[in-house]
Amino acid sequence: MTITSLPPVLVFTAPVILFLILWALCFWPLAGFIYVMKAGAKKGAAWFVGSRAGKWTIGHSGPIGSYAPLLAVLVLGGIATLGAGYLFGYLAQQLRLSTSAVYHVDHFMHTWFEHVRQPTATTLFTTATNLGGTAGMGAIVGVAVAILFARKERASATFLIVTAGVGALLNLGLKLIFARARPDLTSAIAVARWYSFPSGHAMNSFITFGALAYIALRQPWSWVAKSAALAIAITMATLITVSRVYLGVHWASDVVGGWSAGTVWLASTVTAFEMLLRVRQRRRGTAPTGPAVEVPDKPVPPKQATT
Numbered sequence: 001m002t003i004t005s006l007p008p009v010l011v012f013t014a015p016v017i018l019f020l021i022l023w024a025l026c027f028w029p030l031a032g033f034i035y036v037m038k039a040g041a042k043k044g045a046a047w048f049v050g051s052r053a054g055k056w057t058i059g060h061s062g063p064i065g066s067y068a069p070l071l072a073v074l075v076l077g078g079i080a081t082l083g084a085g086y087l088f089g090y091l092a093q094q095l096r097l098s099t100s101a102v103y104h105v106d107h108f109m110h111t112w113f114e115h116v117r118q119p120t121a122t123t124l125f126t127t128a129t130n131l132g133g134t135a136g137m138g139a140i141v142g143v144a145v146a147i148l149f150a151r152k153e154r155a156s157a158t159f160l161i162v163t164a165g166v167g168a169l170l171n172l173g174l175k176l177i178f179a180r181a182r183p184d185l186t187s188a189i190a191v192a193r194w195y196s197f198p199s200g201h202a203m204n205s206f207i208t209f210g211a212l213a214y215i216a217l218r219q220p221w222s223w224v225a226k227s228a229a230l231a232i233a234i235t236m237a238t239l240i241t242v243s244r245v246y247l248g249v250h251w252a253s254d255v256v257g258g259w260s261a262g263t264v265w266l267a268s269t270v271t272a273f274e275m276l277l278r279v280r281q282r283r284r285g286t287a288p289t290g291p292a293v294e295v296p297d298k299p300v301p302p303k304q305a306t307t
Contacts (some may be wrong), residue, residue, distance in 0.1 A: 008120040015124070015239055023231035027223065082173055084264040106251040110183055113246045122189060125243035129190060132201040132240030137164065137208050144212060153297040155276055156215050160208075163269040167207040170265060171200045171258070180254070188248035199250045202258030205240040209233035210266045214273075218297070 130136055141164045148157035180197035216229035241259070244250040277297065 011118070011120040011124060015235060018238065019231050019235045022234050023228055026227040026230045026234075082170060082177070082261075084261050102253050106253055109245055109252040110248065114187055114248060117189070117246070121246070125239070125246045126190065128236075128239040129201060129243040129247060131236075132205045132243070134168075137168075137204050140212075141208060144215075148215070153215075155273070155280070155297045156218070159269065159273040159276075160211050160215065163211040163266065164204070164208045166269075167262065167265050168200070168204050170261070171198060171203045174198055174261060175200070183248060183251060185249065190247035190249050192249035196250055197254045198257035198261055199241070199244050199254040200258070201244050202237075202241040202250075202255035203262045204258075205237045206259050206262035207266050209237045210262070211269070214266075214270055 131140075141160060145157045145160055148154070148160065175195040175197065178197045179195050182192060182196040185192065210233065213230045213233035216233075217226050219226070221229075241255045244255055245252055
């Protein structure tokens with residue numbers, strides 16, 4: 001049995017199988033890695049807020065200036081994201097010119113997907129790519145933000161809006177900077193316009209589902225539920241990313257570049273988010289929190305003075 005002759009049922013169950021595998025990995029083998037990554041963002045935020053520079057900024061800069069460190073992290077994160085994306089693109093371009101390794105991988109993947117297309121898989125990946133477009137991602141962010149505001153988790157809603165919105169703008173900036181041509185669209189089975197690198201679908205879905213996964217990890221849920229949410233996020237981002245190469249509108253290095261730049265921006269906004277929660281708690285008079293403490297989104301009110 002070849003890939004092109006796979007039964008439709010098996011093709012449509014592939015995402016479910018991928019989710020179950022990722023869920024199993026997130027539940028146990030990757031649990032320690034996820035904890036370390038999450039703790040790193042907390043410790044970085046707590047370190048700055050508790051440092052002399054952080055205390056001075058919080059105490060001397062007024063209502064807006066106390067959030068200056070947070071804004072600085074976002075600005076530097078945006079610059080780092082552009083730099084990471086451009087560096088990856090530059091290195092990929094140099095490899096294409098010197099060793100041709102990236103060139104061969106790109107063309108091998110492009111040709112392979114072109115030869116294994118089948119109607120059922122095309123339907124699956126077309127649905128995924130539509131979900132990963134501007135309308136699809138906008139709808140997902142809109143629904144999530146509405147739910148977060150309804151739950152009075154305003155900081156999480158703001159985090160999601162800034163992460164997804166600015167991430168999309170950074171992707172446009174990288175496309176303008178690199179101005180890479182798409183593959184020959186005569187063999188593509190989807191409509192695509194503008195520049196190719198980095199893939200907007202790959203970068204935006206990685207950032208958006210990554211932000212949603214982080215919000216889920218902060219919820220007071222069991223690890224079973226948290227690991228399931230993380231597995232869903234990875235599954236969705238993977239399907240959307242693969243769909244761009246399958247449909248013939250992106251090179252493999254385009255989507256890898258999107259995930260690379262998205263990682264830098266997501267790490268920056270997560271750190272800024274943790275800083276926001278700690279700065280807000282200090283401004284409300286709450287006792288300082290340790291780096292390992294989960295600062296709630298809903299602000300803890302200061303203790304009332306007893307008489």
